[in-house]
Amino acid sequence: MVVMSRSETYTVDQTAPKDKFNIVYWLVILVGFGVLLPWNMFITISPEYYVNYWFKQDGQETWYSKEFMGGLTIASQLPNASINVVNLFIIIAGPLIYRVFAPVCFNIFNLSVILLLVIIFEPAPEMMKWFFWTTLGIAVSINFSNGLYENSVYGVFADFPHTYIGALLIGNNICGLLITFVKIGVTFFLYNEPRLVAIVYFSISLSILLVCAAALFFITRQDFYHYHHQKGMEVREKAETDKPSPSILWNTFKNCYGQLFNVWFCFAVTLTIFPVMMTVVSRGKNGFLDKIMSENDEIYTLFTSFLVFNLFATVGSIVASKIHWPTPRYLSLAIIARALFIPIFFFCNYRVETRAYPVFFDNTDIFVIAGIAMSFSHGYLSALAMGYTPSVVPSHYSRFAAQLSVCTLMVGLLTGGLWAVLIENLVDKPDIF
Structure with missing residues (x-):
């Protein structure tokens, strides 16, 4: 393992502004928490809402109920892994913050579509096919966004003190914790109400994602952010490593x-x-x-x-x-x-x-x-x-x-x-x- 001190590398001569009240740190936790929430909610609700409520007919298995979770796995892992690799070569040369903000906005759109589908449509045999493929298509879209987001957001905050990378992980873990509490709550109070549970899950996700979009915008308005972002850009330009x-x-x-x-x-x-x-x-x-x-x-x-x-x-x-x-x-x-x-x-x-x-x-x-x-x-x-x-x-x-x-x-x-x-x-x- 090679360990190198930052003093051996390029530096920018300027006093770093302080993160007043740790506001950027707390907002980074929120960003780490919120953007992965839609997909985690999606996975949590899938067996109850999609498999059992939508794709089983009178409690009996159908092709759609048997194949949905397998299809969902492919729809999540393949686009997520693919965009992570592609992003290494395409995104590094540009302003990564835009590649963080764009997936948040795109998943706000995805969640809005999902929520409308849950509210408007109820299960029917003749609707299973298009609902099955539409849902998997949205899953692919969400995971392309999440893959681009996660790879880019770690790149953005790599220029910051390393505790800010830790803040992203804290946010990711809090996301799982919130979902657990939501799951416990709906198990006690909304038993056998899969449609209402889905509305609750996706409404929470959409609300938090809107807050995350606002948090990202606020982060980019802070001097602390601009100092570390500019410092990282100058360091890479001097080292001629600004392009992948x-x-x-x-x-x-x-x-x-x-x-x-x-x-x-x-x-x-x-x-x-x-x-x-x-x-x-x-x-x-x-x-x-x-x-x-x-x-x-x-x-x-x-x-x-x-x-x-x-x-x-x-x-x-x-x-x-x-x-x-x-x-x-x-x-x-x-x-x-x-x-x-x-x-x-x-x-x-x-x-x-x-x-x-x-x-x-x-x-x-x-x-x-x-x-x-x-x-x-x-x-x-x-x-x-x-x-x-x-x-x-x-x-x-x-x-x-x-x-x-x-x-x-x-x-x-x-x-x-x-x-x-x-x-x-x-x-x-x-x-x-």
Whole structure:
């Protein structure tokens, strides 16, 4: 791993203005929170509203109900990954803030269309086909926007002190936490009202996205923003790295490959465990939580999996904004150690009805404690890795490093998903190899 001090790179001789009352910092958290909200809401509502309410006929499976979630996965991952790669070569040479603001506005339009469809149309057999393909088309559109946004926004704030990258991650984690609380609320108060639930979900998303658009506009009016943006532009112009090229990306990679590994492995381990493994761990028999938790399986999963993960990942990312340890040199040791969480969850009550292996941790208390540790360490270490990546390279490569870290994050998500599928097959079939 190569670590370089900023004093060895280009600098701009000017006193940096202060972020008064940390207003830019808090607005960056809001931007990180809000723009990913539409898609997270979309995924959360899909099984209940689209699969069961729209595409099943009298409770019976149809081709559309069977294929919707698979189609939604392709409609999300393919455009997201594609635009992340393309954006490395096209967007860096231009003003990235426009490529952040544009997806927000575009997703305001997408959400408005979705909300109108939910309000105006009700399920009917003759409408399934066009509603199916229209919904997937909107999903593609949202994910192109989100991919462009996420890659660009990390590039924009790579020119800022690295705590602002952490602010984006705090916002991302708060987004998941809010969705969990919304899900708990609708489970209690809007049970068996899928259309009303969809209206609530998408209305919340649209409202927050409008606030995010205003927040982005306000950020660009601050002297603090203009100073760091201009400083980054001047540094890249002096180093002749203001326009993208394969050689620049390669040089950036050579300077930060250690941190890129940290980003990849941290997200890969987490996505192996959550949500696929955690959400199918059955309640135990002997723990304190086993005695006090609701007997409703959906409520049990919401509290022990979704709430635990989103709450403690958020706490971890907030702590990382104050404490920066381990240093970049030793961060990989802590991140590699997190791989131990995979066998821990594997030997909980994971797929207990069909598993071919013994259960070692038949206790919900152990499961929840492991979930808290895994979630907190994810929020904390992923924030450090994402923040360190642009800081360990020469400053004229920082924007490229930040955008490479987002691409690496996406690969980590994909890797974790594939590992989760492998473990799902392994737990029932020990002779899979």
